[in-house]
Amino acid sequence: MASPRRAAVVGANRIPFARSNGAYARASNQDMLTAALDGLVARFGLTEERMGEVVAGAVLKHSRDFNLTREAVLGSRLSAATPTYDVQQACGTGLEAAILIANKIALGQLEVGIAGGVDTTSDAPIAVNDDLREVLLEANRAKSTAGIVKALAGLRPGQLVPEIPANREPRTGMAMGEHAAITAAHWGIERTAQDELTARSHQNLAKAYDAGFFDDLMTPFLGLTKDNNLRADSTAEKLGKLKPVFFPAGGDKTEATMTAGNSTPLTDGAATVLLASDEWAAERGLPVLAHIVDAETAAVDYVHGDEGLLMAPAYAVPRMLERNGLTLQDFDFYEIHEAFASTVLATLAAWESPQFCKERLGLDAPLGSIDREKLNVHGSSLAAGHPFAATGARIVPTLAKILHENGGGRGLISICAAGGQGVVAILEA
Amino acid sequence: MSHDWYSDFVNSGFGRAVAGNVGLPPVPKLRRWEPGQPLLSGAALLGTATADGRVAKIVRAVLADAGVEVHEDPAAPIGGGSSSSKVAAAIVDATGLSSPRDLAAIQQFLTPVMRRVGPSGRILVIGDVPAQAERPAVRAARRSLEGLVRSAAKEARYGATVNLVHVADGAENDIESTLRFFLSSRSAFVDGQRLDVGTVPGYAGSSAGTDWDHPITGKVAVVTGAARGIGRTVAQTLARDGATVVAVDIPAAGDALAHTANDVGGTALQLDITGAGAGEAILEHCRRHGGVDIVVHNAGITRDKLLANQDTDRWNSVIDVNLNAQLAINDVLLASGDDDGFHRGGRIVTVSSMAGIAGNRGQTSYGASKAGVIGLVEATAPLLADKDATINAVAPGFIETAMTAAMPVGTREAGRRLSSLTQGGLPVDVAETIAWFAQGASYAINGQVLRVDGQNYLGA
Structure with a gap:
């Protein structure tokens, strides 16, 4: 089979992410996705242009938003002749949407498309019981x-009594943080390591803002010009003073490590990314930041099995590496979604563990460690916040621009998702 | 924008009667341009001061091309009307003056004209450049025109304007875009002003084939400070006239900027123009359009303080945005290649201010920066001539914006009424002037600063 062409990441737009019930408390998913789309339209002069497809989704969705993406496009400055569909893969939604668009571009079914995601925990749907x-x-x-x-x-x-959506796994009744706490305890992830990773996320994101990195990736919304979860002066010492909030079920509470600081807060926001064929970009004189090379999804049995809820990327990455003849060290940058600091550290620990790699992944040798200086170099979800479905559409262009500014290279994206799933991808520039 | 209640009142039936009885100044409703509008709404009178006049011919040709009926006797009836029936414009070819005695011919032509020019009418006097005259009597005569025009502008009524154009020797065939601007309603708020054409040597260009409804079709125009206010209107006006607009503003204004860009079908560039590499970032963005033809330096800030209370941080922020950023970006434009950079025949238009000419209490930093813009224009004009490019400035007076709406009532009313047109201008008035400077057909206008202020009495 002839190798299909690779989809180009041309650019992106997102709105700043806002902590729940704050700046965007009265904004709906449709408002936010429309604003993110309109900013993208403005950046790339797409007024009244027909995109091949716009694919986006939200995790928390009102029933009236069954056609959320289509409604957002109709309210945007894009051509109303732009077809859309909604996808939902929990926190993997934004990345999955990008993969879907990229695959159609690769097959020649699309020349250009927009992937995105949006979520609000402020304007959450409330159902009758x-x-x-x-x-x-x-x-x-x-x-x-x-x-x-x-x-x-x-x-x-x-x-x-209404039914309010909760951040809980339906099959275990446990909050995601409780699941993550079990995993953290299993891998012996220490509190200080989590706080250090968190502080670095804030510091890296703050530096990126100061350098103007987001000037062509973001458009202000409702008075917000930066992610308002960002604490530029965050340090591991300050984070070390916070009390733990998530405890492993049946575990020792005094050994709990996960705080509101080293866990992502509930967040509102939307992100979009413009993907196209190289030809489409060249015709318009637009840059190609990077190409989407490959992607993989995985799922783990966290219900009956003994795998951690958020460990699926640990399985997806080696499968993708093998298919591409790569090792874990063959990357210049790593973007590992920070659902919790402990999730990132547990995933890295798993790849370093000979036992895990042999027993769970069936590998003769562990994947090994990565150069931590290459990890989340412009910050990630702990600092920016994590509007579930939007995160993938935040990470793809961030990594693409990092690779572009680096003058080339290869980057890995890893996103864990509710339901024991994971979505990972490789970008190259 | 603050509503002009006074204007509403004196233009109402009751208000007009009251105003007439107690001597309140009327507020004429100015005719403004829209695509497809004829150059003039009626006939024109054309006078010549001397037998040596050298611009009457081109004026006649332009008026004929625009389908305007032209008459020469200012006292003769027109059409089926009387000798007092209204005309839309009167043009005086005042070139070729040899002594102040020749001015009498102009007086004789204009005296009946003053009563015949209709609402939003145009009186345009075209003379020679005084500095190009060696004999004192000739130069005195040429210089006299400015005093005549500025005084007549204060006498003209019903929104009629009086302006002066100096045409350099040999530039008489290069004034078409200038004639069309001053005669049309694009110049609604330009009154009592002077503009020199062809004074920077080495210019090149042509107005042949210009689509005067869309005179900058196919051009790429960068507008800084485009998120709101005058900049937003400039973006809209340039797009209306045919340009692809790159709207630039600081990242924090990005949402309003996106609105502007999407409204005009252009693109948004979030950029702090005071940052290092801003000029390069603009050119980089414009490469997708194949380069840039028009740059409008509109972005500006005020940090008003009495000089006695001034501090250097505030001072520098105003000088940096209003002046240093323009200088730095211009350097990049001048050094760029013709192919995908600042194109040959490009246009730079910058925004000065009445405060930079006359000064304003509390605005030492702003006034300094806006006066500096005039120096920038004067010094850059000859540099651009090598690229067949031009640079000019517009100096707005009292323009109805969010900034003037925030003024105290007394200051605002003084700003509006103490002008020949007895009202504030609109952002579109500034934008129309910028769009005219930006035309390819305005190739002979270089190094000029034109006030758009309804002949405001402050520092006139």
């Missing part, structure tokens, strides 16, 4: 007034 829903649906199905009255007679005060 299941008991009430059943009563109301029964009443709706009733054919006579008497039937309606009979159905509604089933109403009870307790049914008025």
Whole structure:
């Protein structure tokens, strides 16, 4: 089979990320995704242009937003003739959307497309609880007034308690942070290492802002010009003073390591990335920052098996490396999504572990360690925040621009997702 | 923008009667340009001061091309009307004056004209450049025109304007875009002003084939400070006239900037123009359009303080944005290649201010920066001539913007009424002047500073 062409990362736009119930408390997913799209349109002069496709999604979604991306495009300055679809792969959504667009570009089915993601934990959907829903649906199905009255007679005060979406795994009832705490304890990830990684994320992101790195990746929204979770003066010492908030179930509470500082906060925001064929970019005199080379997804059994909820990337990366004849050390930059500082460290520890690599990955030798100076060099989710579906569309252009400014190179993206899934990709410039 | 309630009042039926009885100044509604509008809304009168006039011919040709009916006797009836029926414009070829005695011919022509020029009418006097005259009597006569024009502008009513154009020796065929600007409603708020054409030697260009409804079609125009205010209107006006616009503003204004860019179908460049490499960043962005033809240095800030309370950080921030950034970007433009850089025949237009000419209390830093812009224009003009390019400045007076809306009522009303047109200008008035400087057809206009201020009495 002839090798298909590679999709180019041309540029991007996102809005600054905002801590939950803050600057974007009254903004909807559609508002934010539309704003991110319009900023992208402005940056690249796409007014009234028809994109091959726009693919985006949100993790927390109102039922009315079944066509979220299409509605956002219709409200944007893009041509209304731009087709769209929504995807949802938890925290992997943004990266998966980019992979979907990139694959169609690679196959020649698209010349240009936009991938994106958006999430709000402020404007979250609240549903009526299941008991009430059943009563109301029964009443709706009733054919006579008497039937309606009979159905509604089933109403009870307790049914008025709404269902608010929670950051919990449906099959374990445990918060993601609790899962991560088990993994951290399993791998013996120390508190100081987590706090150091967190401080570096903040410091790196702050430096990137100062250098103007985001000037062509971001457009202000609702008065915010920077991610407002960023603490430029963050240090491991300051972070070390925070109390733990996530505990491994049944574990020793005094040995808990995960705090609100070294875990990502709930965040609102949207991100988009413009992908195209080299020809499309060249015709418009637009730069190619990097190419999407390959991608892989993986899932682990965290319910019945004993693998950690957020460890799937540890499985996805070696599969992708083998397919591409690469080692873990063959990268100039690594972008490992910081769901929790401990998640990044546990993933790196797993790749360094001969036992894990042999027993779980079936490898003769461990993948080994990486040069930590190449990791998340302009900060990641601990500093920027993590609007679930938007994160992948933040990371892809960030890495692409890092590679471009480096004058070339290869970068690895690794994103863990709820449900025990992981999405990873390779970019080259 | 602050609403002009006074204008509403004196233009209402009741208000007009009251104003007439108690002597309140009227506020004429100015005719403004829109695509497809005829050059003039009626006939024109053309007078010649001497038999040696050298511009009447080109004026006649331009008016004929624009379909304007031309008459020569300022006292004769026009069409089916009387000898007092209105005309839309009067043009005086005042070239070839040999002594101040020749001025009487101009007086004789203009005296009946003053009562015949209709609402938003145009009186345009075209003379020789005084500095190009050696004999004192000739130079005195040429220089007299400026006093005549500035005084007549203060007498003209109903939004009519009076302006003066100096045409350098040999430049008489290079004034078409200038004629069209001053006669059309694009110059609505330009009054009592003087402009020199052809005074920087070595210029080259042509107005042949210009689509006067879209005179900058196909050009790429950079506008700094385009997120809001006058800059946003400049972007819209340049796009209306046919240009592809690159809208530039600081990253913090990026959301408003994106609005501007998307409104005009252009692109947004978030950039701090005071940063190192700003000029290169602009050129880099413009490479996608194959280079840049027009650069409008509109970005500007005020950090007003009485000089007695001034501090150096505030001072420097104003000088850096309003002046140093322009100098640095111009250096990059001048050094760039014709192919994908600042194109041959390019145009730089910068924004000075009435404060830079007349000074303003509390604005020593702003006034210094805006006066500096004039020096920048004067010194850069001959450098650009080698590239067949030009640089000119517009000096806005009282323009209705968010900035003037924030003024105290007394200051705002004084700013509006103490001018020949008794009102504030609109951002589009500044933009129209910039768009005219930006035209390829304005190739002979270089090193000029034109006030767009309705002949404001401050520092006139």
